[in-house]
Amino acid sequence: VYISNEKGPFRIHSIMPWAGNPQFSPEGALESDKAILKRTDLTMDDMDVVEWNEAFAIIDALFDKSYPDHMGKYNMLGGALAYGHPYGCSGAILALHCMAALESCNGRYGLCAIAGARH
Numbered sequence: 497v498y499i500s501n502e503k504g505p506f507r508i509h510s511i512m513p514w515a516g517n518p519q520f521s522p523e524g525a526l527e528s529d530k531a532i533l534k535r536t537d538l539t540m541d542d543m544d545v546v547e548w549n550e551a552f553a554i555i556d557a558l559f560d561k562s563y564p565d566h567m568g569k570y571n572m573l574g575g576a577l578a579y580g581h582p583y584g585c586s587g588a589i590l591a592l593h594c595m596a597a598l599e600s601c602n603g604r605y606g607l608c609a610i611a612g613a614r615h
Contacts, residue, residue: 506595510536516611522555525609526562532607540566544603547594549586549610550575572597586610 512535514528525548533539540546546569550556556577559570573593576586587610594606 506598508591521611522552522558524611525549525555526558528609529607538605540607543605543607544569544601545572545594545597545606546570547590547597547606547608548575549581549590550577551581551586551611553577555611572601 516524590608
């Protein structure tokens, strides 16, 4: 999900479902980010806030390895390892955290991603 504070209230600019290899579901957040950034002609440098649902610590390591210069904008209000991982509302929590962080830093663009796997 790509969220913007460009013109007043927040609006969702783009949503992209992404299917990756279910055996490597944490990589889905990275793959979907790359795809949506390409589709919107934006880069990680354009993002002021990035929210990934890090239900597993490996997701933090994956973000740090992939975007080492952007850790300061990653999960600014804490991630799922800190506040919990309630099924059914993780996406809403990500979007709300993204909007709150954008508001607090007077940011323009935010990016949210959840990695998941089908059983």
